Amino acid sequence: MRKALQYLSADFRDGQITVAGKKYPAGTFCVHLLNRFYAHDTAARIAVFKTNILQVQRTLERGYLIDTDFIKAGLDILHILQTLPKLKPFDRLDTEAEKQRINDLFQKETADRLSDFLRQKGMESTRDEAALYLNGAEPDHFHEMVALLHDVSDTLRFYETISDDICEAFEALCAFIDQLDTCDRFDEAHLLPLAVQCFAKRRAVYETEYVPFQKTRKSKAAVTARRLYFSDFYSFIVTDFFEGLHYGHYPRRCAACENCFLMQSARRQKYCASRKALMTVNGKAVTCRKYGVYVKKKEQAKDHPVIDRYTKRCACIRVDFARGNIDEAFAAAAKALAKEHQFRAIHEPEYEASGYASDMTRDKLYRDTATRLKKER
DSSP: OOGGGSSSEEEEETTEEEETTEEEETTHHHHHHHHHTTTSOHHHHHHTTOHHHHHHHHHHHTTOOOHHHHHHHHHHHHHHHHHGGGSTTTTTSOHHHHHHHHHHHSSHHHHHHHHHHHHHHHHTTTSOTTHHHHTTOOHHHHHHHHHHHHHHHHHHHHHHHHHHHHHHHHHHHHHHHHSGGGSSOOSHHHHHHHHHHHTOSOOOOEEEEEEEEOSSTTOSSOEEEEEEEESSHHHHHHHHHHHHHHTTOEEEEOTTTOOEEEEOSSOOOOSOOOSSOOEEETTEEEOHHHHHHHTTOOOOTTTOHHHHHHHHHHHHHHHHHHTTSSOHHHHHHHHHHHHHHHHHHHHOHHHHHHTHHHHTSHHHHHHHHHHHHHHHO
């Protein structure tokens, strides 16, 4: 594995992406890019440091190297690494280790070694590259210099393209969410053609290896996960997007605050479930969903995530009662408790975001219902 590709890497398993030991639902980083693209002008801040990087790339392509330009390119990359952590997932990556790698790599000594190698290579340009070490150079030294040249080239390419990658990925994601409502349904079969159309310009480029992976902290046995090493930021975003789409995750724009959020179902949800009150009505802060009610554009019940979860849980309770798994009194008590959870989730955004889903699971709801009935007796 080339050192230049080790900085931006992630593990993929079961619709989740693990970066630096922390798990995220696939598609999370697409949403972050959509919401934070203008926040710090990351792409614009980075783009000003491309001049020396481009100059070194051009000279390497022509077969020579100027040491002063090489050292300046390293300094420019260090400046880029000061800005990158403002954007996910770079805030989670080991940027200090990457800075040290760049500092060690872009030294005059490295430039001198590469210059000598390129000079020798130019002298043997009419012959096979193997002639470099057949004419006196050690094979190990030859392969070491080729690997060093690849590391330098990969590093320069990664940081030279990153500002354009950010802009290109943002534009493709915007094109997707702008045309999202034209799809008949929000499942993979209907979203995939639109996704392919929006991301058709470039393919993702990465290297893959399979690694043991702990699904949870308490897991005793490891499972297999894919670890991907990305050669550019655009490839990371494309992979995050399509990996999410495969598991039913896709970015969607809130009709009230216009921030994007990650959908993990096929509902036509209009509003984000932010814990913060982002909108105001008569000077009072309200959530986006309540704002939709005020402007008479509330979601239909089937598209409201809180009501939809309640409706599905009540349907499961009816099925359990029909099969004889629970009696009539228990079913009535479970429905009543589910209704309480629904009412609370609608009026308390923090509860909706943190506890509602877990409280409405079959096991938790039935356990809490049994506890309530026991106390009443």
